[in-house]
Amino acid sequence: MSLTNATPLQVAQAARLGSRKLAVLSTEERNATLTAIHAALAEGKEEVLAANAKDLDAANKAAEGGTLSASLVKRLDLGKAGKYEDMLQGILDVRDLPDPINQTTAKTLLDDNLILSRITCPIGVLLIIFEARPEVIANISALAIKSGNAAILKGGRESSNSFAAIASIISRSLATTAVPSDCLQLVQTHDVIADLLKQDTYIDLCIPRGGNKLVRYVKDSTSIPVLGHADGICSTYLCADYPAEKATKIILDAKTSYPAGCNALEQLVVEERALSTTLPIVAEALLQRGVSLRCDNTALLALKGKLDPHSAALLQESGPQDFDTEFLDYILAIKTVASVHEAIAHINAHGSHHTDAILTLDDVTAKTFLAAVDSSSVYWNTSTRMADGQRYGFGTEVGISTNKIHSRGPVGLDGLTIYKWVLVGDAQVSAEYGAGGRLWKHERLPVGDGDGMCRDEEEREVLRKFRTGRK
Amino acid sequence: MSLTNATPLQVAQAARLGSRKLAVLSTEERNATLTAIHAALAEGKEEVLAANAKDLDAANKAAEGGTLSASLVKRLDLGKAGKYEDMLQGILDVRDLPDPINQTTAKTLLDDNLILSRITCPIGVLLIIFEARPEVIANISALAIKSGNAAILKGGRESSNSFAAIASIISRSLATTAVPSDCLQLVQTHDVIADLLKQDTYIDLCIPRGGNKLVRYVKDSTSIPVLGHADGICSTYLCADYPAEKATKIILDAKTSYPAGCNALEQLVVEERALSTTLPIVAEALLQRGVSLRCDNTALLALKGKLDPHSAALLQESGPQDFDTEFLDYILAIKTVASVHEAIAHINAHGSHHTDAILTLDDVTAKTFLAAVDSSSVYWNTSTRMADGQRYGFGTEVGISTNKIHSRGPVGLDGLTIYKWVLVGDAQVSAEYGAGGRLWKHERLPVGDGDGMCRDEEEREVLRKFRTGRK
Structure with missing residues (x-):
């Protein structure tokens, strides 16, 4: 890794060249690199924390001056108990x-001695732009190297000292490994982003990790494919048949366990028949946790007078914009609908296709919802906060995608790979087939039969994964 | 299908609404629609051919006037023996x-009664822009409906009468099916393309099928993801150990079986040691077929004097631009290299990442090439012309992608799908896990165990496909 003063073009070209070498390293070489990075960061803890203290100092001053939020300062702090160790463990988890x-994920016998294989490979060069949290650099570096991709990392200004220290340590450790140092490059100055986003010849995928403003800026400024989500407007549709106690538990978790999360609940869609039964119980619990309820007229009418008068101020009439807003706060919009079809139409029109849930005991209603809601994750009787790579069992995630192609929902290592088609023959040519008289065999082969492309151990692993349902 | 006078915004919005209904139709309903389209087009053959005759008439006049190429006129002709029947059969093949x-392509037990499934689904709304060949409309319509996607189709001006006739017939047949007619919309006027390319809220994927100029225009004009390839600069690396007879057969097929194809050979990269042995034999065969050879100095020197004097005019010195050009003609650039590493570097720098081949008997050299060449298809001892969805066993293709994400190489039905994550629980919430004390189970389940989301028959099919190596 280098903390570079090169131009964006030079950075991108060097990453591309480095990526070609990284792509052909063995599993062992890539894993050994993660071991080396882990050891170096473990040893360099004091150095990193000293740099982090400088960032914290500056951030605290900015917070006092009102130019930085207290929660951002908190996210900067690498010295918090267990945080540095979690970062270190994350590298080994990815390894x-x-x-x-x-x-090899598919294999076809096109003809005798003519075998087509689909083999996963790295995408190439990633551009990852992230805000604040300095530990992300270690996490992303591990994911990139594990998946054989070069990465250009642009961190936030507030953690520049922490980044520089981590980058310098990773750089020193890379020198002892098979991974070329240009495969991980840190750029610090904000003004290079615009030029980096123009390097579509050398950069294959851009992953912005941060707020709506950052993601929209990146999407609007580049022809490089962008993986991510701008908004997390998640909804839950509450059916009248669902027990109030379970509904309350789920909705409280979805709204209040981490309101700043992209998977936090922003809209409660309520079946009309639940307005006077379940909704008052759920609403009371939300109000007691300090959640403002922005209700449409029907819901407001149903709730008025039924709730603890202390909470009256938190019961509000919704404006039209409330159903297209990511609050990221203790605010929830409440919308009344007559049926699951109306709920589906509302969510498809006003949601952000991130994560949406239905709470019901009815099988047919649930399946209708799960099939028709066009979101990356759709849930039945659980909290939208479940949308997370670690919770999905991916080990870790590079972000959550609401894209309609490539990778959708929490993106783990698989989302950083693509495949190539490998065809091995013995001088067969296209003109021999079709009008040429020869017929294609097109016989699917089990993944695991030797075609000379994969080592036996790998093939067994692939087969095992296919047999247990893993991609 | 409607031949529409609506605005691009209206077209896109209607397609989006239609796509929501199409997405939830059963396999049987979508297949029955293809049966109905097939029957209607079979019955309407005379109507279509009469319209096609008008296009041909206009095209022949344009060709005489020199404003249209003869090969384009040929591609317009639906009356050619077998062509209409092939188009009809293509619909049934897709069905x-x-x-x-x-x-269901993956399933994980997150915790007791908390099951996560990855389930394939349509992308949504496709915008497909294609040139000339009118039969493509039937092919693309079949692929879109089969994969549950709505499609907006923009055909070439030259075949506007044929398109209108086919569209009108498909439209009438859709009225008898479960597929909303807005799911297939034909737009004819060229000036709507720019506005359609702005509808990124309603259109999910754009597939341009045509020449370099069309594809580049589309890529540069939209923030909708584009699937396709601008160039097909395919190379073959000829090693000195490969038998001349097989090399000649493969290279002749790659260059001359259809020089206008995107998978045709444009560059022959020759190992230095083959210059005086294999190359003269291969070159003689190419020259006899009328292929101009644009040679670098070393290759030119090696070939001069060794070839039939009649072919002398076809033996030319290459200019620097010849190694970055898609000739689509009887022209081949020849580049000399010292090693496979030099060949890989040349191809990665000058090719278009479409399809590249190596001809060698050496296992290690071949595997080095296959691993390091960063192209969507990489071949060992066969012709680059094999790169084709039908030849790969996909049944048919929507095009060939050189993208680094989503779908790479020939794109079949799989490339028109994405997935959603479906999580089914019983009131488990996020805060119970991690710091909340509960542990994730993260147990991979075989795809095929019932989770209530898939019918048994489907699950058996999925399991069968996984077991035989299909995605």
């Missing part, structure tokens, strides 16, 4: 995941 | 492919 590349 | 959507 110990199955290798996502060089896996 | 009979396995359903690409509603397939």
Whole structure:
């Protein structure tokens, strides 16, 4: 890794060249690199924390001056008990995941001695732009190297000293490994982003990790494919048949366990028949936790007079914009609908296709909702806060995608890979087939039969994963 | 299908609404629609051919006037023996492919009664822009409906009468099916393209099928993801150890079986040691077929004097631009390299990442090439012309992608799908896990165990496909 003063073009070209070398390293070489980075960061803890203290100092002053939020300062702090160790463990966790590349995921006998294989490989060069949290650099570096991708990392201004220290340590440790140092490059100055976003010849995928403003800016400024989500307007549709106690538990978790999360609940869609039964119980619990309820007229009418008068101020009439807003706060919009079809139409029109849930005991209603809601994650009787790579069992995630192509929902290592088609023959040519008289065999082969492309151990692993349902 | 006078915004919005209904139709309903379209087009053959005759008439006049190429006129002709029947058969072939959507491709037990499934689904709304060949409309319509996607189709001006006739017939047949007619919309006027490319709220994926100029225009004009390839600069690396007879057969097929194809050979990269042995034999065969050879100095020197004097005019010195050009003609650039590493570097720098081949008997050299060449298809001892969805066993293709994300190489039905994550629980919430004390189970389940989301028959099919190596 280098903390570079090169131009954006030079950075991108060097990453591209480095990526070609990284792509052909063995599983062992990539894993050994993660071991080396882990050891170096463990040893360099004092150095990193000293740099982090400088960032914290500056951030605290900015917070006092009112130019930085207290929660952002908190996210900067690498010295908090267990945080540095979690960062270190994260590197080993990624190392110990199955290798996502060089896996044969399909094989077809086109003709005798003419075998087509689909083999996973790295995407190439990633541009990752993230805000604040300095530990992300270690996490992303581990994911990139594990998946054989070069990465250009642009961190937030507030953690520049922490980034520089981590980058310098990773750089020193890379020098002892098979991974070229240009495969991880840190750029610090904000003014290079616009030029980096123009390097579509050398950069294959851009992943912005941060707020709506950052993501929209990136999407609007580049022809490089962008993986991510601008908004997390998550909804839950509460049916009248669902027990109030369970509904309350789920909705409280979805709204209040981390309101700043992109998977936090922003809209409660309520079946009309639940207005006077379940909704008052759920609403009371939300109000007691300090959640403002922005209700449409029907819901407001149903709730008025039924709630603790202390909470009256938190019961509000919704404006039209409330159903298209990511509050990221203790605010919830409440919308009344007559049926699951109306709920589906509302969510497809006003949600952000991130994560949406239905609470019901009815099988048919649930399946209608799960099939028709066009979101990356759709849930039945659980909290939208479940949308997370670690919770999904991916080990870790690079972000959550609301894209309609490539990778959708929480994106783990698989989302950083693509495949190539490998065809091995013995001088067969296209003109021999079709009008040429020869017929294609097109016989699906089990992944695991030797075609000379994969080592036996790898093939067994692939087969095992296919048999247990893993991609 | 409607031949529409609506605005681009209205077209896109209607397609989006239609797509929501199409997405939840059963396999049987989508297949029955393809049966109905097939029957209607079979019955309407005379009507279509009469319209096609008008296009041909206009095209022949344009060709005589020199404003249209003869090969384009040929591609317009639907009356050529067997062509209409091939178009009809293509619809049934697509119908009979396995359903690409509603397939469970992964399943994880997150905790007791908390099961996460990855289920394939349509992308949504496709915008497909294609040139000339009118039969493509039937092919693309079949692929879109089979995969549950709505499609907006923009055809070439030259075949406007044929398109209108086919569109009108498909439209009438859709009225008898479960597929909303807005799911297939034909737009004819060229000036709507720019506005359609702005509808990124309603259109999910754009597939341009045509020449370099069209594809580049589309890529540069939209923030909708684009699937396709601008260039097909395919290379073959000829090693000195490969038998001349097989090399000649493969290279002749790659260059001359269809020089206008995107998978045709444009660059022959030759190992230095083959210059005086294999190359003269291969070159002689190419020259006899009328292929101009644009050679670098070393290759030119090696070939001069060794070839039939009649071919002398076809033996030319290359200019620097010849190694970055898609000739689509009887022209081949020849580049000399010292090693496979030099060949890889040349191809990665000058190719278009479409399809590249190596001809060698050496295992290690071949595997080095296959691993390091960063192209969507990489071949060992066969012709680059093999890069084609039908030849790969996909039944048919929507095009060939050189993208680094989503779908790479020939794109079949799978490339028109994405997935959603479906999580089914019983009131578990996020705060119970991690710091909340509960542990995740993260147990991979075999795809095929019932989770209530898939019918048994479907699950068996998915399991069968996984077991035989299909995605």
